[in-house]
Amino acid sequence: MEKKTLIDDYEPGPVPSPRPVDRFGFVKLDVGNNIPEAVVKDRSVFERERDERRLRKWRKMIGVNGSDWKHYVRRKPNVVKSRIRKGIPDCLRGLVWQLISGSRDLLLMNPGVYEQLVIYETSAAEMDIIRDISRTFPTHVFFQQRHGPGQRSLYNVLKAYSVYDREVGYVQGMGFVAGLLLLYMSEEDAFWLLVALLKGAVHAPMEGLYLVGLPLVQQYLSQLEQLVKEHLPKLGEHFAQEMINPSMYASQWFITVFSYSFPFHLALRIWDVFLFEGVKIVFKVGLALLKFRHDELIKLPFEKLVHALRNFPEDALDPDTLLPMAYSIKVTKRLEELTEEYEKKNGKTVQSTKLNENQSPAS
Amino acid sequence: MARRMDEEYDYLFKVVLIGDSGVGKSNLLSRFTRNEFCLESKSTIGVEFATRTLQVEGRTVKAQIWDTAGQERYRAITSAYYRGALGALLVYDVTKPMSFDNVSRWLKELRDHADSNIVIMLIGNKTDLKHLRAVTTEDAQSYAEKEGLSFIETSALEAINVEKAFQTILSEIYRIISKKPLSAEDPGQANIKEGKTIVVGESEANQKRSCCSSS
Ligand SMILES: Nc1nc2c(ncn2[C@@H]2O[C@H](COP(=O)(O)OP(=O)(O)O)[C@@H](O)[C@H]2O)c(=O)[nH]1
Numbered sequence A: 001m002e003k004k005t006l007i008d009d010y011e012p013g014p015v016p017s018p019r020p021v022d023r024f025g026f027v028k029l030d031v032g033n034n035i036p037e038a039v040v041k042d043r044s045v046f047e048r049e050r051d052e053r054r055l056r057k058w059r060k061m062i063g064v065n066g067s068d069w070k071h072y073v074r075r076k077p078n079v080v081k082s083r084i085r086k087g088i089p090d091c092l093r094g095l096v097w098q099l100i101s102g103s104r105d106l107l108l109m110n111p112g113v114y115e116q117l118v119i120y121e122t123s124a125a126e127m128d129i130i131r132d133i134s135r136t137f138p139t140h141v142f143f144q145q146r147h148g149p150g151q152r153s154l155y156n157v158l159k160a161y162s163v164y165d166r167e168v169g170y171v172q173g174m175g176f177v178a179g180l181l182l183l184y185m186s187e188e189d190a191f192w193l194l195v196a197l198l199k200g201a202v203h204a205p206m207e208g209l210y211l212v213g214l215p216l217v218q219q220y221l222s223q224l225e226q227l228v229k230e231h232l233p234k235l236g237e238h239f240a241q242e243m244i245n246p247s248m249y250a251s252q253w254f255i256t257v258f259s260y261s262f263p264f265h266l267a268l269r270i271w272d273v274f275l276f277e278g279v280k281i282v283f284k285v286g287l288a289l290l291k292f293r294h295d296e297l298i299k300l301p302f303e304k305l306v307h308a309l310r311n312f313p314e315d316a317l318d319p320d321t322l323l324p325m326a327y328s329i330k331v332t333k334r335l336e337e338l339t340e341e342y343e344k345k346n347g348k349t350v351q352s353t354k355l356n357e358n359q360s361p362a363s
Numbered sequence B: 001m002a003r004r005m006d007e008e009y010d011y012l013f014k015v016v017l018i019g020d021s022g023v024g025k026s027n028l029l030s031r032f033t034r035n036e037f038c039l040e041s042k043s044t045i046g047v048e049f050a051t052r053t054l055q056v057e058g059r060t061v062k063a064q065i066w067d068t069a070g071q072e073r074y075r076a077i078t079s080a081y082y083r084g085a086l087g088a089l090l091v092y093d094v095t096k097p098m099s100f101d102n103v104s105r106w107l108k109e110l111r112d113h114a115d116s117n118i119v120i121m122l123i124g125n126k127t128d129l130k131h132l133r134a135v136t137t138e139d140a141q142s143y144a145e146k147e148g149l150s151f152i153e154t155s156a157l158e159a160i161n162v163e164k165a166f167q168t169i170l171s172e173i174y175r176i177i178s179k180k181p182l183s184a185e186d187p188g189q190a191n192i193k194e195g196k197t198i199v200v201g202e203s204e205a206n207q208k209r210s211c212c213s214s215s
């Protein structure tokens, strides 16, 4: 399956004046540097050839419509892991995300369920969802048009989820996750992927994240704080001195898995890995960002520091430098220990929290 | 405490912006700190802050304003930020009666988590939407009087009364702070001058602790 065509149910209406957009469909800001030109620049011949080689390998690996995927993952988990870390080819991304997460199986096992949820059920969260629709990726062409196809699918997916999982309902931030998915797959596919993320098919990398009290977010923030102290002691010390709490900058890292305010091409690469390896990539990328800016950050006083932590410069956000750095930071074992400690102190955060992927074989 | 030239100020006041999601908190903040209204703004995830330094009652005051996500689910994270705030701007949307009805719940939040002497101002935002107004000025006014809050109506979109709202609450805070006797027993006063988040009424030792350790 290729990228969804965005105009299948397009209704003529007030069309926003055409503004230049980047390759992902975000309106280019004339001042902002959300989409660094350097990264969008024409690919060299070398890069093009490399991408074509990769694409061939990927097609072979997943088979026709994903038929070989499970087999391949079982046989060669480490090959899969390392290919994912290099980035899933954009034209296969939607399909591969569904394969990794197991959402494909959920879809097949539940025919008609999505339609039922969208058409017949009502949700207590409807007003909350509507209020956020135009505030989700407001600079993306697909979501910009009021009541356009993008906004409608976003609403449908979120409403359907809030009915399907009444305990979670709707939480601000989910829209960015659903929005990101909708740029790569149909409404129904996006819905089941959301279910896979939060409820689990292969593993549930976001399970418990949006529960009342946001207990898992709190746990992650406290673990991040500890990891900063251990990996970047000088910075940890400086944070303590300046009374920086991780909730001042990292809540959205965990709640939206970097899809809220990071350059889209970087967010996609993080999502590739997140789906396969789970939340530890969020810690790794976070630590890599801090490490990259370490020498500047330790000099900044409180306010400038918070600002810097929410606005990383272009060079820190290049996936090809940031991600290798993130992969080299080892957190898995320590995270497990910290989870145990945290749960001893605060009680079990979420019943079946899988910090680590269990079935997916990444080490 | 030595401060750099560009950070000259006599007082640092921490103020929180609270109220239901969508009432215009983030735009009130951007209007006040940057004179901007953003048509393409995102919903707030967690907390954010912005500052502006201005003259209040002849003193240079730096206002450090914390904007919060309005959704109930975020309360666990955002309420930690009420502590140490000297003022709270409690915003509702004049076109959304529900957001006005919820004001009492927000007041309770403040009573539970903020310092007891916090200055609270009720703000009815979006007055530019005249044809959609659903909460009258009189109702809000009398509610504010009953609860002992100051009250103002604003439009972040048309930049009406935004400046005045912030000026008013900052002046009120100033009047309360400047009335406090300056003494060794009152570290709150001394802390005001420090270039960090201030926690009035707490000891220096406490102040060194994170102002919002998540709990
Ligand atoms: N007409 C009008 N719309 C406003 C005003 N202030 C905010 N808005 C709009 O209301 C929506 C929510 O605003 P926002 O600042 O994000 O609300 P918050 O959730 O309280 O931070 C946005 O679409 C804004 O454009 C106002 O004064 N007048």
Ligand SMILES: [Mg+2]
Binding pocket: B025, B026, B027, B042, B043, B044, B067, B068, B069
């Ligand atoms: Mg906001």
